[in-house]
Amino acid sequence: MCMGGYFKTSSNTCTKCDKSCATCTTAVSTCDICADGYYKSSDKCIACDKGDASITGVRNCVDCAPPASKTGPVLCYLMKGDVIDPGKKSSLSGGAIAGIIIAVILVVGGLAGFLCWWFICRGKA
Incomplete structure (x- = not known):
């Protein structure tokens, strides 16, 4: 068994997945789960700011999901430059x-x- 981010080859060695993959099980670039900053399209992970066949990337997007309809722009959750302050709580x-x-x-x-x-x-x- 291989650690996360690696997969076992036919020769029983662990090989690192592509940087776009958080996990892969059958090939370097065949992702099961995408790394942060990527969305899944078929069995590949595409950077949030890049497009695929029918999905359009969003410029400066660093956290996203593919659109539910499988066409159009990605759903961008976080843009580059947005600041997340974990210490700030919404309160009165x-x-x-x-x-x-x-x-x-x-x-x-x-x-x-x-x-x-x-x-x-x-x-x-």
């Missing part, structure tokens, strides 16, 4: 959190005031 700003807290306090205070009026003032009548 401090002002939004403060606004929510104030709104909750006002609602709870209003409800408490209404209940006091209902039981105390209405009880005397």
